Amino acid sequence: MHELVERIKNKDIRALARAITMVENDHPEKLALLSDVFSLGxxxxxxxxxxxxxxxxxxxxxxxxxxxxxxxxxxxxxxxxxxxxxxxxxxxxxxxxxxxxxxxxxxxxxxxxxxxxxxxxxxxxxxxxxxxxxxxxxxxxxxxxxxxxxxxxxxxxxxxxxxxxxxxxxxxxxxxxxxxxxxxxxxxxxxxxxxxxxxxxxxxxxxxxxxxxxxxxxxxxxxxxxxxxxxxxxxxxxxxxxxxxxxTEEGNQKRFSQLELEVYDLIREEIWREVKGFIEEKKGLEALDLHADPYETAKTWLAKWKEEAFKK
Ligand SMILES: Nc1nc2c(ncn2[C@@H]2O[C@H](COP(=O)(O)OP(=O)(O)OP(=O)(O)O)[C@@H](O)[C@H]2O)c(=O)[nH]1
Ligand SMILES: [Mg+2]
CATH class of the missing domain: 3.40.50.300 (P-loop containing nucleotide triphosphate hydrolases)
Structure with a gap:
């Protein structure tokens, strides 16, 4: 388990504050941390x-x-x-x-x-x-x-x-x-x-x-x-x-929609992170001129990323 989560589990208030700062700043270890946080149940x-x-x-x-x-x-x-x-x-x-x-x-x-x-x-x-x-x-x-x-x-x-x-x-x-x-x-x-x-x-x-x-x-x-x-x-x-x-059933339904939304949000964030990383690595948008078609550009880079992702 993440060291910080261990400390949170033991009610270390500084660890709590530190972990919140990590999610606020999109720390690279964020998702691993949150997964451990969640597993505490x-x-x-x-x-x-x-x-x-x-x-x-x-x-x-x-x-x-x-x-x-x-x-x-x-x-x-x-x-x-x-x-x-x-x-x-x-x-x-x-x-x-x-x-x-x-x-x-x-x-x-x-x-x-x-x-x-x-x-x-x-x-x-x-x-x-x-x-x-x-x-x-x-x-x-x-x-x-x-x-x-x-x-x-x-x-x-x-x-x-x-x-x-x-x-x-x-x-x-x-x-x-x-x-x-x-x-x-x-x-x-x-x-x-x-x-x-x-x-x-x-x-x-x-x-x-x-x-x-x-x-x-x-x-x-x-x-x-x-x-x-x-x-x-x-x-x-x-x-x-x-x-x-x-x-109640309606209550459960609301909780289910929340969960569903959260999963989609996480997937969107993860894909966005990957695609952005890929484009930046290839310095893909640096050569873009001001008349570039944003639709075409987005489509092209998504396709390039997909191709690379499938190769892995
Ligand atoms: N008359 C009256 N004034 C109130 C009442 N509750 C709050 N206030 C006043 O309303 C003002 C704003 O209160 P806050 O609690 O800061 O409001 P807030 O919604 O948190 O404000 P933001 O975080 O800036 O959006 C303060 O001056 C409070 O004293 C109330 O029940 N009656
Ligand atoms: Mg306020």
Whole structure:
């Protein structure tokens, strides 16, 4: 077994941090490491929180950490910022928001940034979640800012995805965005102390009814993090969703699609790595001029790579 995984197994927090850096940076040993990580067979309850910038995700995470700790469980938090190439920097505010937990050995908080991982940020995040699971955390929580593709990716990564909305913003429109109703397993109306709660929750309820399958209606929970309200209910609903995943056919179906997607993602990443390596080795694109046909070029190099690959 990989030396680092041995250390992770024995709850070495520095090994944990080091392994996450390796997946973030696409270290050549990444896949071997992850395979060992997976073979430990440790699983956690994985939860995603996504929503617009400033919706209160980190404040919710902070409260959820307390909730989980109250139950005597350990928790890892991965904060993903798809807008920042640096891990750590954007999290300065969060350090303040979650400061009470930084000295708790049952809590691990880590930020991730884009930094050009081959499989993309979603892939690196999934790997980081796996590493946290291998360490033995009971709960792994991923916070990701809902911009662009990232909020749709989160559903591939975790068991339970909560979409955080607020009543005072353009968030009402958020729910009409393609795919949003589908990715969210439950909805959080945070900042429920502000005006507009009634309107937003009515709209959400209608949408939930419209899109509900027969067996499960998605929960809507109101929270006010500043007053620590609604957090216990939110945590209950999250756990209920997990129950559903592990006890019903539809839940199983969702887990199966996640697995399938992951296998395809890994294959795509691996093939891309190989083909790119092959082209670079042959300095294939260096002679390209600006009028080159990208379709033809891609086809030609794929064919060359295939020919070589079959010879092996
Ligand atoms: N009134 C009110 N303000 C809140 C509530 N929850 C969070 N806030 C405030 O909203 C602001 C943003 O909170 P964050 O927790 O940083 O939000 P976030 O979604 O993590 O933000 P990003 O990570 O930057 O996308 C802060 O000033 C919080 O104090 C709430 O329930 N009510
Ligand atoms: Mg945040």
């Amino acid at each position: 440790r699983r956690a309850f994985t939860v995603g929180l996504t929503g617009s910038p400033g919706a209160g995700k980190s404040s919710l995470v902070n409260r959820l950490i307390s909730q989980v700790r109250k139950e005597g469980k350990t928790i890892a938090v991965i904060a993903v910022d798809p807008t920042s190439p640096f891990s750590g920097g954007a999290l300065l505010g969060d350090r303040v928001r979650m400061s009470e937990h930084y000295t708790d050995p049952g809590v691990f908080i880590r930020s991730m940034a884009t930094r050009g991982s081959l499989g993309g940020l979603a892939r690196a995040t999934k790997d980081a979640v796996r590493i946290c699971e291998a360490f033995g955390f009971d709960v792994v929580l991923v916070e990701t800012v809902g911009v662009g593709q990232s909020e749709l990716d989160i559903m591939k990564i975790v068991d339970t995805t909560a979409l955080v909305l607020t009543p005072n913003s353009g968030d009402v429109l958020q729910v009409f965005k393609a795919g949003i109703m589908e990715i969210a397993d439950l909805f959080v109306i945070n900042k429920a102390d502000l005006d507009g709660v009634v309107k937003l929750s009515r709209l959400l309820r209608e949408l939930v009814l419209l899109t509900a399958d027969e067996n499960r209606r998605k929960a809507i929970v109101k929270t006010i993090t500043t007053e620590n309200r609604g957090i216990d209910e939110l945590w209950e609903k999250m756990k209920e969703h997990r129950e559903y995943l592990y006890s």
